[in-house]
Amino acid sequence: MQDRPTALELLQAIRDLLEQEILPGLTDPRSKYRTLIAINVLRMLEREVPDEEGRLRAELGALQELLDLPRTAPPGDAARLRGRVLEANRELCERIQQGGADAGPWRQRVLAHVRGAVEEKLRINNPSRLETFLAESPDEA
Numbered sequence: 135m136q137d138r139p140t141a142l143e144l145l146q147a148i149r150d151l152l153e154q155e156i157l158p159g160l161t162d163p164r165s166k167y168r169t170l171i172a173i174n175v176l177r178m179l180e181r182e183v184p185d186e187e188g189r190l191r192a193e194l195g196a197l198q199e200l201l202d203l204p205r206t207a208p209p210g211d212a213a214r215l216r217g218r219v220l221e222a223n224r225e226l227c228e229r230i231q232q233g234g235a236d237a238g239p240w241r242q243r244v245l246a247h248v249r250g251a252v253e254e255k256l257r258i259n260n261p262s263r264l265e266t267f268l269a270e271s272p273d274e275a
């Protein structure tokens with residue numbers, strides 16, 4: 135295990151370098167645009183890295199409940215945990231594609247789950263868009 139700098143500190147240092155030292159000196163619009171994209175990606179990672187495992191565990195638990203899967207303990211290995219979440223999301227997509235969420239009470243559960251998943255993704259990827267999403271989204275579909 136590494137002590138310092140942490141992964142988050144490294145991301146912040148790279149973003150600070152790009153924002154404060156590299157970007158101000160750029161004159162080429164294409165280079166500026168690409169640097170702004172890189173800065174945005176680093177900001178997303180800065181929001182994603184802390185408690186990523188906790189969010190994955192919560193998502194897996196929500197998917198297990200929604201899909202009526204056995205509530206097994208999440209894997210301790212981060213890669214396996216991501217894989218289980220991906221697998222459960224694939225199963226959800228298959229059930230939706232097969233029409234399982236077209237009507238009935240499960241539809242409402244699926245819509246609530248998907249809305250929560252979108253909110254969580256916006257918290258990481260585009261927090262400024264989250265407020266608009268929440269204001270525009272109906273309470274029930």
